[in-house]
Amino acid sequence: xxxxxxxxxxxxxxxxxxxxxxxxxxxxxxxxxxxxxxxxxxxxxxxxxxxxxxxxxxxxxxxxxxxxxxxxxxxxxxxxxxxxxxxxxxxxxxxxxxxxxxxxxxxxxxxxxxxx
Amino acid sequence: xxxxxxxxxxxxxxxxxxxxxxxxxxxxxxxxxxxxxxxxxxxxxxxxxxxxxxxxxxxxxxxxxxxxxxxxxxxxxxxxxxxxxxxxxxxxxxxxxxxxxxxxxxxxxxxxxx
Numbered sequence: 186x187x188x189x190x191x192x193x194x195x196x197x198x199x200x201x202x203x204x205x206x207x208x209x210x211x212x213x214x215x216x217x218x219x220x221x222x223x224x225x226x227x228x229x230x231x232x233x234x235x236x237x238x239x240x241x242x243x244x245x246x247x248x249x250x251x252x253x254x255x256x257x258x259x260x261x262x263x264x265x266x267x268x269x270x271x272x273x274x275x276x277x278x279x280x281x282x283x284x285x286x287x288x289x290x291x292x293x294x295x296x297x298x299x300x301x
Numbered sequence: 302x303x304x305x306x307x308x309x310x311x312x313x314x315x316x317x318x319x320x321x322x323x324x325x326x327x328x329x330x331x332x333x334x335x336x337x338x339x340x341x342x343x344x345x346x347x348x349x350x351x352x353x354x355x356x357x358x359x360x361x362x363x364x365x366x367x368x369x370x371x372x373x374x375x376x377x378x379x380x381x382x383x384x385x386x387x388x389x390x391x392x393x394x395x396x397x398x399x400x401x402x403x404x405x406x407x408x409x410x411x412x413x414x415x
Contacts, residue, residue, distance in 0.1 A: 217401070228393055228406040229344070231302075236401070273343060275404075286332070289404055291343040 187212045189276050191292035199300050204261040206295050208274030211255070217277035217287075218250055218257045223294065224270045233259060264299045271296045303327060303398040305407035313413045314384055321380045322410045324394030329374035334395040334404070335367070344393065350377045384414045 188211040198204045206220075217236050221229035235241045235248040235257065247260040257276075261268055271294040277287050304327035314320050324333060335347040348358040348369055356369035370378045381388050394407040 219404070221406075226411075228391075228409040231403060231405065234401070234403060286349065287402070288346060288349075289344075291345075293343040 187215075187276070187278055187290045189274055189290050189292040191272075191274050191295050193293055194296040195298050196295055197298045197300055198264050200264060200266060202264050204264045204268065204297055204299070206259040206261075206272050206274075206297065208257045208259075208276075208292055209255055210257070210274075210276045210290075212276065212278040212290075213252075213255060215276045215278040218248070219275040219277070219289070220246075220248060220259045221273040221275060221291075222270045223273055229273055261297075264297075266299045266301050269297055269299050303330070303396050303405040305394055305396060305405060307392075307394055307407040307410050309410060310408065311411040311413075313415060316385050316414055318384055319380055319382045320384065320412060321378050322392055322394075324377045324379070324407055326375045326396050330396040330398065331374070332397060333371065333377045335369065335377075335379045336393040336395060336406075338391040338393060338409075340390070347379070347392075381412065384412075386414045388412065389414045 190209045220233040222232045223229045233248040235250045241248045245262045249258045273294045274292040275289045277289050306325045308323045333350045336344045338344050346359050347362045348356045350356045350369050350371040352371045352374050368380045391409045391411050393409045397404050
């Protein structure tokens, strides 16, 4: 069974600091990796996608992928109170059961609190 | 991105009843997905809905409990049948869009079963 593991937190960082969120996955054949942000009472919102080893930067967000270590991370620079949310790591792999198509497997999420 | 709407946004239901959730997308998509997010948990895929064929259910989910319709390429419904308090959850519609088939989520339907 495909697994995606995240530290549930809560992770507390002071405003302006770097928040580091980590995720490991079990399916070595996975090719696509995503970070979703979910505010309390809201649905997940895609904030980053990464498909190849290395870093990908988008504004204050940097996603890092290491397929050999089966590890993906999200760095949030200059953290703001508005970044306080649960961050879900999602890994795409082929599911031979069910629909027999590419599916996302989600981690349980890391709750981030940015303290003013 | 994709514009996805769901109705109802929330509901409180009595056990033993059924609720149908609607999902509307702003443009045609091949596959629509239904997820469940139980309190404090992550997202679990219930089924994949393709237009013109039966929905495909994941392990632990059955058609009698969660019948799905997909009458066209922009619309789908999920029914939660014979509800019990364990069905209290957020139900999310999702679609894939774009060259890299990025997955987007609707606003969700918050269901409380008493």
